[in-house]
Amino acid sequence: MTSPFENLGRLLTYEDLREKISARYMKLNRKLKTSKDMTIKAKELARINLVYGNVKNYFEKIVHTMPHTSKIHPFYLDLLDVLVGANDYKKSIVRISKAIRILDKIHRECLSMFRLASKPSEYAEIRRNCIGRLLSVLKRNRKYIDFLAHTTLKLRDIPSIDPETPTAIVAGMPQVGKSTLVKGISTAKPKIDPYPFTTRNLILGHIIGRDFKFQAIDTPGLLDRPLSERNPIELQAILALKHVKGIIVYLFDVSITGYYTLKQQLRVLSDIEEAFDKEIIVALNKIDIADLSKVKELISTLKSKGYERLFKISALKGIGVKELKDTIISELRKIS
Protein backbone atom coordinates (compact mmCIF):
# COMPACT_ATOMS: atom_id res chain seq x y z
CA MET A 1 0.00 0.00 0.00
CA THR A 2 1.30 3.45 -0.91
CA SER A 3 -0.30 6.86 -0.69
CA PRO A 4 -4.04 6.65 -1.40
CA PHE A 5 -3.66 10.05 -3.04
CA GLU A 6 -0.80 9.07 -5.32
CA ASN A 7 -2.71 8.84 -8.55
CA LEU A 8 -5.20 11.61 -7.96
CA GLY A 9 -5.45 14.01 -10.83
CA ARG A 10 -6.25 17.66 -10.41
CA LEU A 11 -9.82 18.69 -9.74
CA LEU A 12 -11.41 21.76 -11.28
CA THR A 13 -12.40 24.82 -9.30
CA TYR A 14 -16.01 26.02 -9.45
CA GLU A 15 -15.09 28.78 -11.92
CA ASP A 16 -13.22 26.38 -14.21
CA LEU A 17 -16.06 23.88 -14.14
CA ARG A 18 -18.67 26.58 -14.80
CA GLU A 19 -16.66 27.81 -17.78
CA LYS A 20 -16.25 24.33 -19.14
CA ILE A 21 -19.98 23.68 -18.95
CA SER A 22 -20.76 27.04 -20.59
CA ALA A 23 -18.39 26.29 -23.46
CA ARG A 24 -19.99 22.88 -24.01
CA TYR A 25 -23.47 24.41 -23.81
CA MET A 26 -22.63 26.96 -26.48
CA LYS A 27 -21.15 24.28 -28.70
CA LEU A 28 -24.30 22.19 -28.32
CA ASN A 29 -26.47 25.22 -29.11
CA ARG A 30 -24.57 25.83 -32.33
CA LYS A 31 -25.11 22.21 -33.30
CA LEU A 32 -28.81 22.26 -32.43
CA LYS A 33 -29.42 25.41 -34.46
CA THR A 34 -28.33 23.68 -37.64
CA SER A 35 -29.95 20.35 -36.84
CA LYS A 36 -33.11 19.85 -38.87
CA ASP A 37 -34.23 16.42 -37.84
CA MET A 38 -34.72 17.10 -34.11
CA THR A 39 -37.97 18.30 -32.59
CA ILE A 40 -37.97 21.44 -30.43
CA LYS A 41 -38.79 19.24 -27.47
CA ALA A 42 -35.77 16.98 -28.14
CA LYS A 43 -33.51 20.02 -28.49
CA GLU A 44 -34.60 21.52 -25.19
CA LEU A 45 -34.17 18.15 -23.54
CA ALA A 46 -30.65 17.86 -24.95
CA ARG A 47 -29.79 21.23 -23.37
CA ILE A 48 -31.02 20.11 -19.97
CA ASN A 49 -29.23 16.78 -20.28
CA LEU A 50 -25.97 18.47 -21.11
CA VAL A 51 -25.99 20.56 -17.95
CA TYR A 52 -27.29 17.72 -15.80
CA GLY A 53 -24.77 15.23 -17.23
CA ASN A 54 -21.78 17.51 -16.85
CA VAL A 55 -22.48 18.56 -13.29
CA LYS A 56 -23.40 15.05 -12.22
CA ASN A 57 -20.38 13.45 -13.93
CA TYR A 58 -18.08 15.87 -12.26
CA PHE A 59 -19.62 15.29 -8.84
CA GLU A 60 -19.41 11.53 -9.36
CA LYS A 61 -15.79 11.84 -10.34
CA ILE A 62 -15.12 13.61 -7.04
CA VAL A 63 -16.97 11.01 -4.98
CA HIS A 64 -15.37 8.06 -6.76
CA THR A 65 -11.81 9.29 -6.97
CA MET A 66 -11.30 10.98 -3.59
CA PRO A 67 -10.59 8.20 -1.08
CA HIS A 68 -13.08 7.72 1.72
CA THR A 69 -11.62 8.70 5.12
CA SER A 70 -12.56 5.29 6.57
CA LYS A 71 -10.24 3.69 4.00
CA ILE A 72 -7.28 5.99 4.56
CA HIS A 73 -4.41 4.62 6.67
CA PRO A 74 -3.91 6.61 9.94
CA PHE A 75 -0.52 7.83 8.70
CA TYR A 76 -2.05 9.42 5.64
CA LEU A 77 -5.12 10.56 7.54
CA ASP A 78 -2.89 12.52 9.93
CA LEU A 79 -1.09 14.13 7.02
CA LEU A 80 -4.38 14.94 5.31
CA ASP A 81 -5.58 16.46 8.57
CA VAL A 82 -2.58 18.77 8.91
CA LEU A 83 -2.71 19.75 5.27
CA VAL A 84 -6.40 20.56 4.81
CA GLY A 85 -8.38 19.22 7.79
CA ALA A 86 -9.73 15.66 7.64
CA ASN A 87 -13.20 16.71 8.83
CA ASP A 88 -13.57 19.38 6.17
CA TYR A 89 -12.40 16.86 3.61
CA LYS A 90 -14.99 14.32 4.70
CA LYS A 91 -17.75 16.92 4.90
CA SER A 92 -17.02 18.18 1.38
CA ILE A 93 -17.30 14.71 -0.11
CA VAL A 94 -20.51 13.98 1.81
CA ARG A 95 -22.02 17.26 0.58
CA ILE A 96 -21.09 16.51 -3.01
CA SER A 97 -22.61 13.05 -2.83
CA LYS A 98 -25.83 14.51 -1.40
CA ALA A 99 -25.82 17.04 -4.23
CA ILE A 100 -25.82 14.17 -6.76
CA ARG A 101 -29.14 12.97 -5.34
CA ILE A 102 -30.56 16.50 -5.57
CA LEU A 103 -29.45 16.75 -9.21
CA ASP A 104 -31.19 13.43 -9.95
CA LYS A 105 -34.38 14.64 -8.29
CA ILE A 106 -34.41 17.89 -10.27
CA HIS A 107 -33.77 15.96 -13.47
CA ARG A 108 -36.61 13.55 -12.78
CA GLU A 109 -38.97 16.45 -12.10
CA CYS A 110 -37.92 18.13 -15.32
CA LEU A 111 -38.67 15.01 -17.32
CA SER A 112 -42.16 14.74 -15.79
CA MET A 113 -42.83 18.40 -16.56
CA PHE A 114 -41.73 17.76 -20.13
CA ARG A 115 -44.18 14.91 -20.47
CA LEU A 116 -47.03 17.20 -19.48
CA ALA A 117 -45.99 20.09 -21.73
CA SER A 118 -47.02 20.44 -25.36
CA LYS A 119 -46.05 23.91 -26.60
CA PRO A 120 -42.55 25.11 -27.62
CA SER A 121 -42.86 28.06 -25.21
CA GLU A 122 -43.55 25.62 -22.39
CA TYR A 123 -40.53 23.51 -23.29
CA ALA A 124 -38.31 26.59 -23.28
CA GLU A 125 -39.72 27.69 -19.93
CA ILE A 126 -39.09 24.26 -18.38
CA ARG A 127 -35.57 24.17 -19.81
CA ARG A 128 -34.75 27.62 -18.34
CA ASN A 129 -36.17 26.62 -14.99
CA CYS A 130 -34.38 23.25 -14.88
CA ILE A 131 -31.00 24.54 -15.96
CA GLY A 132 -31.32 27.37 -13.43
CA ARG A 133 -32.01 24.85 -10.66
CA LEU A 134 -29.18 22.52 -11.73
CA LEU A 135 -26.71 25.40 -11.83
CA SER A 136 -27.85 26.64 -8.47
CA VAL A 137 -27.00 23.21 -6.99
CA LEU A 138 -23.56 23.64 -8.51
CA LYS A 139 -23.24 27.13 -7.05
CA ARG A 140 -24.40 26.07 -3.59
CA ASN A 141 -21.54 23.54 -3.55
CA ARG A 142 -18.93 26.00 -4.72
CA LYS A 143 -17.20 26.01 -1.34
CA TYR A 144 -16.77 22.22 -1.36
CA ILE A 145 -15.71 22.04 -5.01
CA ASP A 146 -13.03 24.68 -4.45
CA PHE A 147 -11.90 23.08 -1.21
CA LEU A 148 -11.41 19.71 -2.90
CA ALA A 149 -9.61 21.28 -5.87
CA HIS A 150 -7.28 22.97 -3.39
CA THR A 151 -6.90 19.65 -1.54
CA THR A 152 -5.66 17.82 -4.64
CA LEU A 153 -2.94 20.45 -5.00
CA LYS A 154 -1.92 20.17 -1.36
CA LEU A 155 -1.81 16.38 -1.49
CA ARG A 156 1.18 16.58 -3.77
CA ASP A 157 3.23 17.12 -0.61
CA ILE A 158 2.36 13.65 0.62
CA PRO A 159 5.20 11.13 0.43
CA SER A 160 4.79 7.65 -1.03
CA ILE A 161 5.93 5.81 2.09
CA ASP A 162 4.09 2.54 2.65
CA PRO A 163 3.19 2.73 6.36
CA GLU A 164 2.70 -1.05 6.56
CA THR A 165 6.15 -1.99 5.21
CA PRO A 166 8.68 -2.20 8.06
CA THR A 167 10.76 0.95 7.86
CA ALA A 168 14.07 2.21 9.20
CA ILE A 169 13.35 5.85 10.00
CA VAL A 170 16.75 7.53 10.10
CA ALA A 171 16.79 10.48 12.48
CA GLY A 172 19.42 12.90 13.75
CA MET A 173 20.27 16.59 13.51
CA PRO A 174 20.99 18.28 10.16
CA GLN A 175 24.18 17.20 8.40
CA VAL A 176 24.84 14.18 10.62
CA GLY A 177 24.72 11.87 7.58
CA LYS A 178 21.10 10.65 7.45
CA SER A 179 20.69 10.73 3.69
CA THR A 180 24.18 9.29 3.16
CA LEU A 181 23.24 6.35 5.38
CA VAL A 182 19.86 5.78 3.69
CA LYS A 183 21.58 5.71 0.31
CA GLY A 184 24.25 3.41 1.75
CA ILE A 185 21.86 0.80 3.09
CA SER A 186 19.27 0.90 0.31
CA THR A 187 19.33 -0.98 -2.92
CA ALA A 188 18.47 0.62 -6.24
CA LYS A 189 17.95 4.29 -6.76
CA PRO A 190 16.25 5.98 -3.82
CA LYS A 191 13.12 8.01 -4.41
CA ILE A 192 12.99 11.68 -3.53
CA ASP A 193 9.75 12.43 -1.72
CA PRO A 194 8.10 15.58 -0.40
CA TYR A 195 6.68 15.81 3.11
CA PRO A 196 4.21 18.36 4.50
CA PHE A 197 5.78 21.43 6.16
CA THR A 198 9.36 20.62 5.22
CA THR A 199 11.29 22.41 2.56
CA ARG A 200 13.77 19.58 2.02
CA ASN A 201 12.61 16.40 0.34
CA LEU A 202 13.18 13.12 2.11
CA ILE A 203 14.90 10.12 0.64
CA LEU A 204 13.01 6.86 0.44
CA GLY A 205 15.07 3.75 -0.29
CA HIS A 206 14.40 0.03 -0.14
CA ILE A 207 16.33 -2.70 1.63
CA ILE A 208 15.60 -5.79 -0.39
CA GLY A 209 16.58 -9.37 0.40
CA ARG A 210 15.55 -12.75 -0.92
CA ASP A 211 12.54 -12.96 1.39
CA PHE A 212 11.93 -9.39 2.54
CA LYS A 213 11.46 -5.84 1.35
CA PHE A 214 11.89 -3.04 3.85
CA GLN A 215 11.97 0.74 3.55
CA ALA A 216 14.51 3.27 4.76
CA ILE A 217 13.81 7.00 4.98
CA ASP A 218 15.74 9.98 6.21
CA THR A 219 13.88 12.75 7.97
CA PRO A 220 15.27 16.16 7.01
CA GLY A 221 13.22 18.88 8.65
CA LEU A 222 11.34 16.30 10.73
CA LEU A 223 13.28 14.35 13.34
CA ASP A 224 16.27 16.67 13.24
CA ARG A 225 15.37 19.33 15.80
CA PRO A 226 13.91 19.33 19.31
CA LEU A 227 10.20 18.54 19.06
CA SER A 228 9.45 21.16 21.72
CA GLU A 229 10.46 23.86 19.20
CA ARG A 230 7.75 22.80 16.79
CA ASN A 231 4.39 24.44 16.28
CA PRO A 232 1.34 22.18 16.67
CA ILE A 233 0.86 21.68 12.93
CA GLU A 234 4.48 20.71 12.32
CA LEU A 235 4.30 18.44 15.31
CA GLN A 236 1.25 16.64 13.98
CA ALA A 237 2.97 16.15 10.61
CA ILE A 238 6.01 14.71 12.38
CA LEU A 239 4.05 12.53 14.77
CA ALA A 240 2.21 10.99 11.80
CA LEU A 241 5.41 8.93 11.51
CA LYS A 242 4.22 7.05 14.60
CA HIS A 243 1.84 5.23 12.28
CA VAL A 244 4.66 4.02 10.07
CA LYS A 245 5.58 0.51 11.15
CA GLY A 246 9.28 0.36 11.97
CA ILE A 247 12.25 1.38 14.03
CA ILE A 248 14.24 4.58 14.46
CA VAL A 249 17.94 4.71 13.65
CA TYR A 250 19.36 7.72 15.46
CA LEU A 251 22.61 9.14 14.12
CA PHE A 252 25.12 11.20 16.09
CA ASP A 253 27.82 13.23 14.36
CA VAL A 254 30.97 12.66 16.42
CA SER A 255 33.36 14.30 13.96
CA ILE A 256 35.83 17.03 14.73
CA THR A 257 33.92 19.19 12.25
CA GLY A 258 30.45 18.45 13.67
CA TYR A 259 28.30 21.55 13.92
CA TYR A 260 26.02 20.46 16.76
CA THR A 261 27.20 19.70 20.28
CA LEU A 262 26.61 16.32 21.90
CA LYS A 263 24.21 18.02 24.30
CA GLN A 264 22.06 19.30 21.43
CA GLN A 265 22.09 15.91 19.74
CA LEU A 266 21.20 14.12 22.99
CA ARG A 267 18.28 16.46 23.48
CA VAL A 268 16.78 15.55 20.12
CA LEU A 269 17.26 11.87 20.94
CA SER A 270 15.43 12.35 24.27
CA ASP A 271 12.54 14.07 22.51
CA ILE A 272 12.25 11.19 20.07
CA GLU A 273 12.40 8.60 22.86
CA GLU A 274 9.56 10.39 24.58
CA ALA A 275 7.37 10.94 21.53
CA PHE A 276 7.80 7.60 19.77
CA ASP A 277 7.08 4.17 21.05
CA LYS A 278 9.58 2.55 18.70
CA GLU A 279 12.80 0.60 19.02
CA ILE A 280 15.76 2.99 18.68
CA ILE A 281 19.15 1.93 17.31
CA VAL A 282 21.91 4.46 17.93
CA ALA A 283 24.92 4.92 15.66
CA LEU A 284 27.90 7.26 15.96
CA ASN A 285 28.62 8.52 12.47
CA LYS A 286 31.69 10.09 10.83
CA ILE A 287 33.98 7.82 12.76
CA ASP A 288 36.56 8.33 9.98
CA ILE A 289 37.07 11.90 11.20
CA ALA A 290 36.03 11.33 14.81
CA ASP A 291 36.81 13.53 17.77
CA LEU A 292 37.86 10.71 20.08
CA SER A 293 37.08 12.59 23.28
CA LYS A 294 33.53 13.17 21.98
CA VAL A 295 33.20 9.46 21.17
CA LYS A 296 34.29 8.47 24.66
CA GLU A 297 32.02 10.95 26.38
CA LEU A 298 29.04 10.02 24.23
CA ILE A 299 29.46 6.29 24.70
CA SER A 300 29.51 6.69 28.45
CA THR A 301 26.43 8.98 28.42
CA LEU A 302 24.50 6.63 26.15
CA LYS A 303 25.41 3.58 28.23
CA SER A 304 24.12 5.36 31.31
CA LYS A 305 20.86 5.99 29.41
CA GLY A 306 20.59 2.25 28.81
CA TYR A 307 21.93 1.97 25.27
CA GLU A 308 24.07 -1.15 25.34
CA ARG A 309 24.44 -1.71 21.62
CA LEU A 310 26.13 1.23 19.88
CA PHE A 311 27.46 1.30 16.32
CA LYS A 312 30.51 3.27 15.27
CA ILE A 313 30.19 3.94 11.57
CA SER A 314 31.20 6.04 8.64
CA ALA A 315 28.20 6.25 6.34
CA LEU A 316 30.41 7.93 3.77
CA LYS A 317 33.29 5.44 3.82
CA GLY A 318 31.12 2.40 4.52
CA ILE A 319 32.86 1.60 7.82
CA GLY A 320 30.60 -0.43 10.15
CA VAL A 321 27.63 0.07 7.83
CA LYS A 322 27.18 -3.63 7.05
CA GLU A 323 26.95 -4.56 10.73
CA LEU A 324 24.45 -1.75 11.33
CA LYS A 325 22.42 -2.78 8.28
CA ASP A 326 22.31 -6.42 9.44
CA THR A 327 21.01 -5.30 12.83
CA ILE A 328 18.41 -3.05 11.18
CA ILE A 329 17.27 -5.97 9.02
CA SER A 330 16.98 -8.33 11.98
CA GLU A 331 14.98 -5.74 13.98
CA LEU A 332 12.70 -5.06 11.02
CA ARG A 333 12.21 -8.79 10.52
CA LYS A 334 10.90 -9.01 14.09
CA ILE A 335 8.08 -6.58 13.31
CA SER A 336 7.29 -7.74 9.80
Ligand code: GDP
Ligand atom coordinates in the same frame (compact mmCIF):
# COMPACT_ATOMS: atom_id res chain seq x y z
P1 GDP B 1 21.84 14.76 6.61
O1 GDP B 1 21.54 16.23 6.58
O2 GDP B 1 21.77 14.24 7.98
O3 GDP B 1 21.03 13.95 5.63
O4 GDP B 1 23.38 14.60 6.18
P2 GDP B 1 24.02 14.16 4.79
O5 GDP B 1 23.88 12.70 4.56
O6 GDP B 1 23.53 15.08 3.74
O7 GDP B 1 25.55 14.44 5.11
C1 GDP B 1 26.03 15.73 5.43
C2 GDP B 1 27.49 15.83 5.05
O8 GDP B 1 28.25 14.93 5.85
C3 GDP B 1 27.75 15.46 3.60
O9 GDP B 1 28.74 16.31 3.10
C4 GDP B 1 28.26 14.03 3.69
O10 GDP B 1 29.13 13.67 2.64
C5 GDP B 1 29.00 14.07 5.02
N1 GDP B 1 29.07 12.75 5.67
C6 GDP B 1 28.06 11.90 5.88
N2 GDP B 1 28.50 10.79 6.50
C7 GDP B 1 29.83 10.96 6.68
C8 GDP B 1 30.86 10.16 7.25
O11 GDP B 1 30.66 9.05 7.73
N3 GDP B 1 32.12 10.68 7.23
C9 GDP B 1 32.41 11.90 6.71
N4 GDP B 1 33.67 12.31 6.74
N5 GDP B 1 31.46 12.67 6.16
C10 GDP B 1 30.19 12.22 6.14
